Amino acid sequence: MEPSLENQSDASLVIAVAKSDQRALEEIYRRHSGVVYGLANRLLRNQAPAEEVTQEIFVRLWNEPSRYDPERGSLRSFLCAQAHSRTIDYLRAETARRRRHDLDAATPSGPRYDVEAEVVNMLAAETVRVVVAQLPANERRAIELAYFQGMTYREVAEFLDEPEGTIKSRIRNGLSTLHLQLARAGFTRNEVGQ
Amino acid sequence: MTHDEVRSLLGAYALDAVDPREQEEIARHVELCPSCLEQVIQHREVAALLALDADLDAPLREPSDALWASIATSIAAPDVAVVLPLQRHARRRQFVKPTYSVLGAVAAALLLVVVGLGTYNHHLSSQVHNLQTNSLSYQLESALAQPTHQTVLMRSPKGVQKASAVITKTGTAYFVDHGLAATGHNKTYQLWAISNGQVISLGVLGSHPTLVSFKVESTMSTLMVNVEPLGGVASPTTPVLAQGAIVNVA
Structure with missing residues (x-):
């Protein structure tokens, strides 16, 4: 009888991946592909490249599991950071930027799937939503533009016609406030890195 | 870049919102500075949670059913x-x-x-x-x-x-x-x-x-x-x- 993977920690699953256990990667995919893909898709607004990024992230985890260090945060954080960085690379390439603009105009924005119901923790998503809504609007806007629009802080400053130092502060303060609020809301150390 | 200058950029750095030159410089500093590393870890954990929030921008969507099959095929043919x-x-x-x-x-x-x-x-x-x-x-x-x-x-x-x-x-x-x-x-x-x-x-x-x-x-x-x-x-x-x-x- 094969051992169940559902109750194993993410770190244990990564160790199993390092031993070429494909079922472990599948469990990691089941747990985290929704948020990884959702993040890539939110930035790219196009399913095909978002899936390419998602596939690249999970294949990379398979090939290089040692890149994940549990001492440096949760697996979800690791995968999201990888996905975000890769997606930003994609977005900042000129050809990709043109493709994105074309697709923005051509692709309807309505949702076709409800990934939250299947993949992510609904309570966590709701809590994050509430906490984000409580942020000062200017801090929330700066974070949105940087994280979800792929802008550098300089581009955000130019876009909002604000000093660069102001934008740096808004991003840093906003993230710190979110961290504090999420910790108060009961997220574990691994989930907010406290 | 001084410690304080790096510190002021850690939020943007955690969101991949710095220039490549700054990114390299900050990455080198973070590897040698435990307090900055901890700050980056915290910021990235928050960023990962932000990805759960469906109201910030476009709605979340799920990957196609074929994606896992494609990944499985890839790792089966290393x-x-x-x-x-x-x-x-x-x-x-x-x-x-x-x-x-x-x-x-x-x-x-x-x-x-x-x-x-x-x-x-x-x-x-x-x-x-x-x-x-x-x-x-x-x-x-x-x-x-x-x-x-x-x-x-x-x-x-x-x-x-x-x-x-x-x-x-x-x-x-x-x-x-x-x-x-x-x-x-x-x-x-x-x-x-x-x-x-x-x-x-x-x-x-x-x-x-x-x-x-x-x-x-x-x-x-x-x-x-x-x-x-x-x-x-x-x-x-x-x-x-x-x-x-x-x-x-x-």
Whole structure:
């Protein structure tokens, strides 16, 4: 009888991946592909490249599991950071930027799937939503533009016609406030890195 | 950049919202500064949670059902899992057992390679030891253990070794970095081969490759690597940084 993977920690699953256990990667995919893909898709607004990024992230985890260090945060954080960085690379390439603009105009924005119901923790998503809504609007806007629009802080400053130092502060303060609020809301150390 | 200057940028850094030059500088600082590292970890945990929030921008969507199947296929065929060949016809070609019509020249070249392999294999084995937690390194170790494997030393035009390739008799090969600097944003290393007198792409290697698998065919005589725009190109557009000759082995 094969051992169940559902109750194993993410770190244990990564160790199993390092031993070429494909079922472990599948469990990691089941747990985290929704948020990884959702993040890539939110930035790219196009399913095909978002899936390419998602596939690249999970294949990379398979090939290089040692890149994940549990001492440096949760697996979800690791995968999201990888996905975000890769997606930003994609977005900042000129050809990709043109493709994105074309697709923005051509692709309807309505949702076709409800990934939250299947993949992510609904309570966590709701809590994050509430906490984000409580942020000062200017801090929330700066974070949105940087994280979800792929802008550098300089581009955000130019876009909002604000000093660069102001934008740096808004991003840093906003993230710190979110961290504090999420910790108060009961997220574990691994989930907010406290 | 001072500690305070880095500190002020850690939020933007955690969101990939700094320039490439700043990113490199901050990354170096963070590796040496525990308090900044902790701050980055915290910011990235928050950023990952933000991805759960469906109201910030576009709604979340789920990946297609076929995505996992595609990933499973990729990891089940590790020799093509990392390098993504740009020329479809090249991927379909089957590896053909080498011929020996130019045995004399091959033997001379092989002798040169063999002279350096004794100490070099020891160096490669040491590298493999450091990478044993990932499956690709195990595959490389297995390849090195095969007596028929071939090691191609890839040198810069000035003769400095930049990378190597370990090739098995089945054509499965492994690219091993020996000092290629990370490319900047929007750039990637790309691997090329000369095959039947033509330069063909073997795929992109990423911005900072360490160990990448790819496929070699009997018609290929030289491996080359250069830097190209992210995503790769069909034909080389920049000078070759390192190259090495493939010698058929029995």
